Amino acid sequence: MAGILVYSNKGTLALELLNAAAALARVNSQGIKAVSINNSGMAADLAARGAEVYALDNEALLPADTAAIAESLRQLAEQLDVSIVLLSSDRRGKELAGRLAQIWRAGCLTDVKGLQSENGALLCIRNVLGGATVATQQIVNDRQVIALSPGAFAPAGELDGGIINPAVVEIKPSALKLLEVREKAGDSVDIEAADILVVVGQGVENQQDLSLIQQIAKALGAEVACSKPVASDKKWLGEERIVGLSGKICKPQLALILGVSGQVQFTVGIREAGTIVSINSDEKAFMNSMADYVLVADLKDVIPELAKQLA
């Protein structure tokens, strides 16, 4: 297999890509090529995992300028004569993937959660149809850009033999001005790591009930998660708590699901849970058909009752 180049602007994700690349090449991460952009800390980190790092230092290169980052990676992919570029499938990486694939004339898949190589073909596993099905797909081009879902691969461990080389690309002055960066207020909760999740859906009608739900979660040793509209539309909880296709794919031992209808974009994020409980006033809610235990009831009554019983 010809060379693989990995890039993410997030350090932890870059280490996951490095590990995935090493597995693909059936070697350790020594000799896997990795790019760092204006980030000497990341370059050192990647080198400490055995990677052959190409460090771009060019203050004119803004991570926010997808066109410029894609053009830089295209030039590096050509200079280094690789055939596969692995990116992270976070928002930044997904935006970059299509652009790089286009200008480098490559085939591309994003949100890839598994890789297999079979008789020389590289197979990518990803959710399609909004998450209703899982497809195995192959890019038939010689050049491939593949964006890997965060957390789908373990980060690479420390290894000798890494090296940092300076890299140079030519880019045009940026056509975009970054006026401001606002940090998101979110608390850094990791719902993917939780053993038990209490999931708030739109069937929870009163925002005041959230404090009772937090009590329930605490009694169970659970984290609170939610469906997308609860975070994106109602803004009751932070986006980092969203379960599903555009949120997190979770595999808790137990998921207590409160008032979620169960559309595929949600269920794809919870269907691998050990035990699923659905509480919903609508007996026919699709979520119920995917649950181990179903309680058909009004959450206005059930939430205080659960909080009381668990106190």
Add this chain to the structure above:
Amino acid sequence: MMNIVVAMKQIPDLRQIRIRNGQPVLEDVPLTFGNIDKNALEAGVQLKEALGGKVMVVAVGSEALEDTVKEALAAGADEAYLVLDGKLENSDSARSAELIARIIKGIENVDLILFGEGSGDNYSGQVGSRVAGMLELPQASYVRSIEVNGNKATVVRSLEDCEEVLEMEMPLVLSVLADINEPRIPSVSQILKAGKKPREILDIEVPEGVQVKTISNLAPQMQRKQTSVESAQELIQVLAAEGYKGVK
């Protein structure tokens, strides 16, 4: 005055897909546009209402698209530009992007090209970036607000941990988040008028090859107990019996 292009993908209504022998059954499932593409359209229509101009829908898909596109014309688009071909029912992102870019190249003085963050079925967030790359235009995805001032736009890109406020010159490619707005529901008279709005079917040859081959596409097997419980109390009992900590 703005010339705004909105790219919208025709997809099967995901709520109506059934699974048979592990395979998705797509026959007879009604076709519609992806939800987030409706947000992209609404964003375009709102800009047009504020600044004047025209909203043009661009879509490539199977022949049924000629009918599906009425949804977009009813919801505020002025014109539609379509490439229709049965082969496009299962197109890959690269080919769709190439056709969309070719249509857009044929439209004069485009200021803004809007996409959804991801299509309803494939959700790969690739087509908008590919089109921007092909047209060599600046781009931003995951946009949750757009403000236009003369030939510049101020957009907010929402990432996992931060938001970026960007000033960009038009023409420009943006992919929007569902959070950006609430798409309008067309009135009966708008639906009736939609049939009379111009729809241009372009004679662009659809390339045969695709770059992505699907080897298999299966619904995950799920086995769930589906036991009903009658009360919160009974629920706690069954969970306690399964040994969950905290549940007494």
